[in-house]
Amino acid sequence: MRISVIGCGYLGAVHAACMAEVGHDVVGIDVDAAKVALLSAGQAPFHEPGFNEVLARNVAAGRLRFSTDFADLADAQVHFIGVGTPQAPGSIAADLTYVDAAITALVPHLGEHPDGPTLVVGKSTVPVGTAARLAEVVAPTGAHLVWNPEFLREGFAVQDTLSPDRIVYGLPTDPAQATASRDTLDAVYRTLLDQDIPRLVTDYATAELVKVAANSFLATKISFINAMAELCEATGADVTQLAEAIGHDDRIGPKFLKAGIGFGGGCLPKDIRAFMARAGELGVDQALTFLREVDNINDRRRSHAVELARTAVGGELSGKRIAVLGAAFKPNSDDMRNSPALDIANAIAGQGASVVITDPAAGPVLARQRPDMEVAPDAATAVAGADVVMLLTEWQDFRDLDPAELKAHVATPWIIDGRNALDPVAWRAAGWTYQGIGRP
Ligand SMILES: NC(=O)c1ccc[n+]([C@@H]2O[C@H](COP(=O)([O-])OP(=O)(O)OC[C@H]3O[C@@H](n4cnc5c(N)ncnc54)[C@H](O)[C@@H]3O)[C@@H](O)[C@H]2O)c1
């Protein structure tokens, strides 16, 4: 099938490449000419394991093209919308200007398609009610609109796109349109559906809510364990053991119970806030006041990490040398949107410390974006002369560090493990003062 993907960021570029990988003829459209140039050359504009290979292979095979010109999508039958929906400036609501601009640019190119109904398929995360509004904009063209939220995780984006836990279709209310849209989307996802991946068919509102409900649940799980970390710190208990013990209960499960400096990224923080904003508009803000607390607990983890560093150096950060391992919001990504690591590094620098930061993938990006920051090429260089070392993004490279070897480079062997990723016994045995989160 001929497919377009509008918006070629972390979601859209991977979706475009994976749709080509399963045999479709795909054009990716983005307003960012530099990004389009890189993608067209088969080069990933961001760090995502496995993506470069899929991208290069499909560009070379001629199944995958990229363009800044919406006219290049005119012959596609299915158009995915994957543009950003960030937090709006000065508000907690989602900024829908990119979605609206994409639809406005797309509509003049929509019309009858010889192979069947033309579909506009929303993948961006949007406030409930957006799909119904956009369906009215698209309707005069004869195209149908479907909401098909995306659940991929950065760092696993290719695998999650080709083999998701589930696929959700939010379909139009008109039965004939719903059937035609469902059948067309089934044809798009045929190779995935053949793997027996659950496919759930809903209305627009349910599909939109599934996405923000899932992210709210994940954020709540993380803030729950971080709240337990606060209790552990007050009592001398160990949150990693607590998490392991409660996680053995099938009803709770062991995943997303890692206490630390909390969640960040381009999704969980802004999605829970946009959800609260939308609930307010709908007059049901009380239903989601717990998310305010989820957000507060998460924010506290960042200030707590700054406090740990301040205490470690005797109460005054000014003039101290702090080495920060990690800048991305999670390992295996170079994404620094709402990154707890970067936020903490900035706060510590703001208190007068000399901060040096290193990250295997985000480091070079940070060095370009922030000439004011000292970015080191690797951990050994970063820790030279450090009064405190902070592990804030749990890359495998950092987990594998040899505490005895590293100790030779630092001024004071004091490590704050903001992700509880290191073995306290090994680090203490090597002569370090080890401080985890929610651990004695
Ligand atoms: N990143 C993820 O892991 C992920 C996972 C699931 C859902 N989502 C959702 O997907 C959406 C996109 O997220 P992302 O992380 O890929 O964002 P992103 O910022 O990486 O990418 C958005 C892209 O859209 C482009 N764009 C903006 N306006 C455009 C327009 N009018 N026409 C064409 N292109 C335009 C931008 O240039 C950018 O390349 C968001 O709603 C997000 O919440 C993201």
Ligand SMILES: O=c1ccn([C@@H]2O[C@H](COP(=O)(O)OP(=O)(O)O[C@H]3O[C@H](CO)[C@@H](O)[C@H](O)[C@H]3O)[C@@H](O)[C@H]2O)c(=O)[nH]1
């Ligand atoms: O036990 C845990 C698990 C995660 N995190 C942190 O939580 C954040 C988010 O992690 P993760 O959810 O793995 O990253 P994303 O790639 O942002 O993925 C989330 O956001 C996407 C965009 O909506 C969704 O598609 C995914 O399903 C959802 O997991 C990161 O900062 C992690 O360090 C913790 O602190 N503790």
